[in-house]
Amino acid sequence: MPPCPPQQGRARTTLLSAPQLSEPGQQGEMELTWQEIMSIAELQGLDVPNETPYDPALYTLMHQMAPTANYGHCPALGDGPVPSCSQPAPVYDRHYLDAMVAPCPRLGMGPVPPMDPPYGYTGMLISSSLDPGPETTALSQMGTNKTPSLSGLLSESQGEASRRAEGYGPPPPCNAQEDLESDSGLSLNYSDADSMETEGLEPSRPRPDYAEMYPVDYGPHYPLLPTLQEVPPFAMQPLEPFKPQLEKGRAPPRAELACSRDERRALAMKIPFPTEKIVNLPVDDFNELVSKYQLTEPQLALIRDIRRRGKNKVAAQNCRKRKLENIVQLEQELEQLGRERQQLLRDRCEVDKTLGLMKQKLGQLYREVFLMLRDDAGNPYSPDEFSLQLTADGGIFLVPRSKKLDSGD
DNA sequence: AATCGATGTCATGAA
DNA sequence: GCTTCATGACATCGA
Numbered sequence: 001m002p003p004c005p006p007q008q009g010r011a012r013t014t015l016l017s018a019p020q021l022s023e024p025g026q027q028g029e030m031e032l033t034w035q036e037i038m039s040i041a042e043l044q045g046l047d048v049p050n051e052t053p054y055d056p057a058l059y060t061l062m063h064q065m066a067p068t069a070n071y072g073h074c075p076a077l078g079d080g081p082v083p084s085c086s087q088p089a090p091v092y093d094r095h096y097l098d099a100m101v102a103p104c105p106r107l108g109m110g111p112v113p114p115m116d117p118p119y120g121y122t123g124m125l126i127s128s129s130l131d132p133g134p135e136t137t138a139l140s141q142m143g144t145n146k147t148p149s150l151s152g153l154l155s156e157s158q159g160e161a162s163r164r165a166e167g168y169g170p171p172p173p174c175n176a177q178e179d180l181e182s183d184s185g186l187s188l189n190y191s192d193a194d195s196m197e198t199e200g201l202e203p204s205r206p207r208p209d210y211a212e213m214y215p216v217d218y219g220p221h222y223p224l225l226p227t228l229q230e231v232p233p234f235a236m237q238p239l240e241p242f243k244p245q246l247e248k249g250r251a252p253p254r255a256e257l258a259c260s261r262d263e264r265r266a267l268a269m270k271i272p273f274p275t276e277k278i279v280n281l282p283v284d285d286f287n288e289l290v291s292k293y294q295l296t297e298p299q300l301a302l303i304r305d306i307r308r309r310g311k312n313k314v315a316a317q318n319c320r321k322r323k324l325e326n327i328v329q330l331e332q333e334l335e336q337l338g339r340e341r342q343q344l345l346r347d348r349c350e351v352d353k354t355l356g357l358m359k360q361k362l363g364q365l366y367r368e369v370f371l372m373l374r375d376d377a378g379n380p381y382s383p384d385e386f387s388l389q390l391t392a393d394g395g396i397f398l399v400p401r402s403k404k405l406d407s408g409d
Numbered sequence: 410a411a412t413c414g415a416t417g418t419c420a421t422g423a424a
Numbered sequence: 425g426c427t428t429c430a431t432g433a434c435a436t437c438g439a
Contacts, residue, residue: 260417308427309417312428312429313416316430317417319429320431
């Protein structure tokens with residue numbers, strides 16, 4: 001997305017009053033974010049104010065229905081001076097669950113079909129690495145039934161990354177600002193000009209038609225949050241105490257962040273099924289899933305890109321793993337060839353030594369034979385004038401030095 | 410500040 | 425023609 005011109009921020013500043021934002025840094029991030037969100041609304045002609053997280057009614061409802069559970073509620077969204085927050089996975093999953101049962105009238109979606117049955121697809125490494133822990137969400141309980149058939153091929157860290165990318169891992173600490181700016185290990189920074197896609201720094205690349213539509217958006221899933229009765233027990237468990245990472249001066253490793261960029265895009269675009277399915281379903285099931293919903297063109301484009309990126313991410317991980325394995329194998333082969341070379345050098349040394357001995361013996365034998373030869377007068381032949389030569393058939397001839405046998409050898 | 414390794418992403422070609 | 429996979433190249437982040 002190209003940098004939002006300042007005028008696009010006006011709409012947001014009319015929605016947000018500055019005192020709501022306690023931290024100047026986060027305020028700046030949120031300004032950018034809301035500029036992008038509002039620009040989306042303008043581009044799509046959406047009725048954003050009715051569903052914006054700043055809808056006072058919804059916002060009030062949020063506090064009423066989940067006063068203690070931390071639903072990824074970002075302090076920067078106007079919740080006072082909370083330094084940081086957690087980004088629990090249940091929020092994400094509940095979002096999808098709710099999306100399954102809640103219509104999304106703004107995007108023209110009709111009533112959403114029920115959740116899909118469990119899938120047994122294990123073809124992708126990313127899916128094979130699933131390992132839902134005790135915190136497994138309702139979504140994973142009902143939606144995934146995967147066999148870790150290829151888990152050995154990927155390192156554990158990769159499996160962890162996959163779990164995180166699928167939103168099934170335990171809720172890692174979430175720094176609000178960091179989460180806004182970063183993603184699951186992705187490099188793009190929404191808040192500065194380095195963001196390739198949000199800032200449109202790659203004019204050579206065709207921008208997807210949803211490009212304006214996936215800025216960070218924590219808002220849209222607020223209206224989809226479950227009512228208190230719907231909150232699963234795991235969501236009501238005590239949360240880990242806040243860890244004010246900003247005060248530690250270090251953001252958590254980006255690999256620990258819960259939401260990937262594509263997941264946030266999916267949230268922002270109200271994609272009604274998880275990115276894990278988008279990426280891992282076989283093409284037939286994927287097409288069937290997509291056909292169940294009435295999705296807009298930008299949503300479909302985003303889904304296709306999420307699938308492509310997800311598959312390519314796994315492919316890249318496999319490719320790098322293969323490359324490393326090849327390097328290790330080649331190094332082992334190199335060592336083996338080095339050992340073989342040393343052995344061949346030793347063998348050659350032995351052979352040279354043996355050859356020298358044989359030449360020595362041959363010379364000695366030659367001299368003995370030559371000295372035994374006599375001419376008709378009984379005088380020995382002079383080695384300067386004659387030499388012994390061997391023919392191909394094994395015959396030995398005494399040949400004058402000036403006249404060699406023309407046998408060729 | 411420079412460097413390096415890890416990772417995600419894109420472009421491209423092959424199957 | 426579409427999808428998937430493999431891989432080089434690039435960008436970014438964190439150590």
